Amino acid sequence: MKFTIHENFDGSTLEEMLKTLHVPKKELHLLRMSKDVTLNGEPARLNSPIHSKDVVVLPDDGSKSQYKPSYRTCDVLYEDRYLAVLFKPRGVKTHPNEMSETNTLMNHAIYTLDADYLEPVHRLDQETKGVLLVAKHPLVKKMLDHMLSEREIKRTYIARIDTKRLIEKQTISAPIAKNPKERNKYHVTDKGKEAVTHITKSHVTPDYCELEIELETGRTHQIRVHLAHIGSPVIGDPLYGNATLRDLQLFSYRIEFTHPLLQKTVRVELDRKTL
Numbered sequence: 001m002k003f004t005i006h007e008n009f010d011g012s013t014l015e016e017m018l019k020t021l022h023v024p025k026k027e028l029h030l031l032r033m034s035k036d037v038t039l040n041g042e043p044a045r046l047n048s049p050i051h052s053k054d055v056v057v058l059p060d061d062g063s064k065s066q067y068k069p070s071y072r073t074c075d076v077l078y079e080d081r082y083l084a085v086l087f088k089p090r091g092v093k094t095h096p097n098e099m100s101e102t103n104t105l106m107n108h109a110i111y112t113l114d115a116d117y118l119e120p121v122h123r124l125d126q127e128t129k130g131v132l133l134v135a136k137h138p139l140v141k142k143m144l145d146h147m148l149s150e151r152e153i154k155r156t157y158i159a160r161i162d163t164k165r166l167i168e169k170q171t172i173s174a175p176i177a178k179n180p181k182e183r184n185k186y187h188v189t190d191k192g193k194e195a196v197t198h199i200t201k202s203h204v205t206p207d208y209c210e211l212e213i214e215l216e217t218g219r220t221h222q223i224r225v226h227l228a229h230i231g232s233p234v235i236g237d238p239l240y241g242n243a244t245l246r247d248l249q250l251f252s253y254r255i256e257f258t259h260p261l262l263q264k265t266v267r268v269e270l271d272r273k274t275l
Helices: 012-022 025-033 104-113 137-150 222-227
Strands: 002-004 055-057 077-078 083-088 129-135 153-161 170-173 177-178 186-188 196-204 209-215 250-258 263-270
Touching: 012 025, 012 129, 077 263, 083 104, 104 129, 129 137, 153 222, 177 222, 196 222, 209 222, 209 250
Parallel strands: 129 250
Antiparallel strands: 002 055, 077 083, 083 129, 153 209, 153 250, 170 196, 177 186, 196 209, 250 263
């Protein structure tokens, strides 16, 4: 992996920078032992001092994604050599459950993007459409995983509710677990994992109430379960509402974060008119 040192890391060592970006100890150890780390084209060690605009090359560990190409393209909303933000259509899985599957977003992505390694940083339900972040290098995946766990990646969703009543801004903090009585469903239970959903905006249209939602945690079906829990299931939700048609009105609307290597704000959002 080749990258240019950002001014934020000027004067530190390469190892200090990688630790700041939360590269795990195992990977750091392998890089310490490697003779293929270079700094401005010269062999270097992790304790080498680095400066703004230095060019670093870290050896790849040979990791490749195993998704079979679908020979269908996907929409790329943002891309650089380290990561990409893709558009996931409704009805398409984020990734295959079996490697023999070929009709998921990751199958389309491995065909579309010029990358041997490509892995999703988070997931979207099959019926949810919108923006999805993927890593193009295993070290970048580790960095983004840590950022996600530390809530440094801001994910904003839009959900439409079948009511003309304004739903107040609120935080729903209710643990979620699999529902043992109903296959493929989750429910709120004291025995579940922590789940926190913030309703940050709400406005009423002639047809529905539209909510803007930010996730603090990322449990399976979290928004759908939480909104049903407060008596406001998402329009078109056959699992947690009364919908008979699959037309889930839940959208991964915006993602925003500080790029770990480029140290710039990446913000990608959909055009509301296309939702």
